[in-house]
Amino acid sequence: MFAWIDDDLEERRRRGLYRVRRRLQSGQAARIRLGGRELINFSSNDYLALAGDARLARAAAAAARRYGCGAGASPLVSGYSPPLRALERALAAWEGTEAALVFSSGYAANLALIRSLAGPGDAVFSDALNHASLIDGCRLSRAAVYVYRHNDADHLADLLRKQGRSARRRLIVSDTVFSMDGDIAPLGQLVELAECFDCLLVIDEAHATGVLGEHGRGVTESLRPGPWSPERVFKVGTLSKALGTQGGFVCGPRRLIAWLINQARPYIFSTALAPPTAAAARRAVAVVQQEPERRRRILALAEQLRRELREIGGNIGDSCCQIVPLIVGEAQQAVRLSRRLEEQGLLVPAIRPPSVPEGSARLRFSVTAAHTETDVKRVVEVLRGKIPMRSIV
Numbered sequence: 525m526f527a528w529i530d531d532d533l534e535e536r537r538r539r540g541l542y543r544v545r546r547r548l549q550s551g552q553a554a555r556i557r558l559g560g561r562e563l564i565n566f567s568s569n570d571y572l573a574l575a576g577d578a579r580l581a582r583a584a585a586a587a588a589r590r591y592g593c594g595a596g597a598s599p600l601v602s603g604y605s606p607p608l609r610a611l612e613r614a615l616a617a618w619e620g621t622e623a624a625l626v627f628s629s630g631y632a633a634n635l636a637l638i639r640s641l642a643g644p645g646d647a648v649f650s651d652a653l654n655h656a657s658l659i660d661g662c663r664l665s666r667a668a669v670y671v672y673r674h675n676d677a678d679h680l681a682d683l684l685r686k687q688g689r690s691a692r693r694r695l696i697v698s699d700t701v702f703s704m705d706g707d708i709a710p711l712g713q714l715v716e717l718a719e720c721f722d723c724l725l726v727i728d729e730a731h732a733t734g735v736l737g738e739h740g741r742g743v744t745e746s747l748r749p750g751p752w753s754p755e756r757v758f759k760v761g762t763l764s765k766a767l768g769t770q771g772g773f774v775c776g777p778r779r780l781i782a783w784l785i786n787q788a789r790p791y792i793f794s795t796a797l798a799p800p801t802a803a804a805a806r807r808a809v810a811v812v813q814q815e816p817e818r819r820r821r822i823l824a825l826a827e828q829l830r831r832e833l834r835e836i837g838g839n840i841g842d843s844c845c846q847i848v849p850l851i852v853g854e855a856q857q858a859v860r861l862s863r864r865l866e867e868q869g870l871l872v873p874a875i876r877p878p879s880v881p882e883g884s885a886r887l888r889f890s891v892t893a894a895h896t897e898t899d900v901k902r903v904v905e906v907l908r909g910k911i912p913m914r915s916i917v
């Protein structure tokens with residue numbers, strides 16, 4: 525009966541694409557226990573090392589005692605708890621927007637926002653390397669979707685000139701930091717194009733929130749005020765990466781938030797974020813603002829890793845933040861290198877298609893505030909002389 529499943533799984537095994545989950549035997553940190561061994565962990569998105577922070581744990585414990593472990597209902601029924609409301613207010617104040625709306629995941633936030641802004645008869649212009657949640661939001665919207673070459677504002681302009689002229693609404697959608705490449709969208713140009721072609725712009729700051737920008741608000745902080753309307757720009761962030769907890773948020777004008785509350789299905793038909801998680805995330809927002817040295821440290825360590833990988837001939841693409849890929853080509857090759865690193869006590873995931881395009885399998889390092897210069901040096905020592913020739917730039 526399930527022969528088609530067996531065939532598919534066998535094909536994945538053959539191509540080095542079969543996935544398994546590994547059992548973690550410790551908390552999330554720069555050093556974790558996996559498979560009975562301690563490993564230096566370059567695989568987590570806990571960039572600010574807040575997932576195991578005692579202050580967040582205390583905030584969560586206090587909220588659990590007072591409000592319980594679960595929200596119990598969707599926010600529109602009775603799940604809109606005091607910690608959740610406090611979190612939304614803290615996010616809006618930090619982001620400098622009228623309001624913020626918290627979802628139970630970043631994935632849900634992206635689905636909800638895109639589906640709410642675009643529908644049949646609209647046109648969406650989407651970067652070729654956008655995260656799956658943005659892609660799925662585009663599909664779910666049933667708008668016409670035009671994919672532009674990665675970070676290529678000229679191609680986007682060309683598509684905007686030629687396509688979707690008669691659409692009711694036009695939407696440009698992009699990550700700011702691309703999760704498998706660590707490169708950054710040309711945000712200034714995207715905003716200009718949105719203005720010039722009368723589009724809305726959805727940007728996903730999932731990997732930038734808490735890490736980039738003077739105040740940790742992400743790449744949008746670098747946007748200079750100009751002849752463009754902030755009302756065109758809708759921003760998504762996650763709580764589940766640098767903020768060390770779980771969930772996603774949209775921030776923007778009050779009436780956008782009211783619109784989402786009223787008709788975004790992933791919001792209406794899903795249980796609200798649990799009170800302990802909301803309380804911990806609120807504490808994390810405060811830490812981000814009070815401890816800018818954490819993000820400075822991450823970026824300095826990532827710079828060291830990039831420099832040293834380049835010195836040994838590594839192809840790190842256009843990485844310029846805490847996510848550093850080492851592009852090796854074939855999936856099996858990436859898996860082999862990842863295993864070799866693990867034998868030496870370093871956990872660095874192999875990223876394979878379909879997460880990245882065919883032929884660009886890679887190791888993906890994510891650098892966190894809890895890593896040390898010695899950790900980075902160790903990576904380079906292990907990789908020296910082992911990088912396949914085809915990856916050399």
Ligand code: PLP
Nearest residue numbers: 629630631655703730762764771
């Ligand atoms: N957006 C981007 C760019 C991501 O990389 C991810 C997750 O990896 C998400 C959104 C989804 O966020 P979450 O893990 O909170 O669902």
